[in-house]
Amino acid sequence: MICEFCGGNTEKHMVTKTHWLHSKLYFLEDVESEVCRECGERYFQAKVLDKIDTLLQSEHKVERHLQVEVIRV
Ligand SMILES: [Zn+2]
DSSP states (O other): OBOTTTOOBEEEEEEEEEEEETTEEEEEEEEEEEEETTTOOEEOOHHHHHHHHHHHTSOOOOOOOOOOOOOOO
16 A cells, blocks of 8 residues: 555555553554555554454453553653
8 A cells, every 4th residue: 555644655564563442551463564665654454453452352362561661751
């Protein structure tokens, strides 16, 4: 597809996506995305986002937990 921001071409990549749901942050690995070769903008299909919501709201396996530092600059 063509990037909406810069007009560049996109290509399919598996990416790590951050996702907030009910005040919890999730890191989702191996999410199918179209990534702009020029500016790096990422596009996700609606069906992929629906699948993520369904997955997070049902029983799901947690690969690991991360510790995150929040810093005010
Ligand atoms: Zn772009």
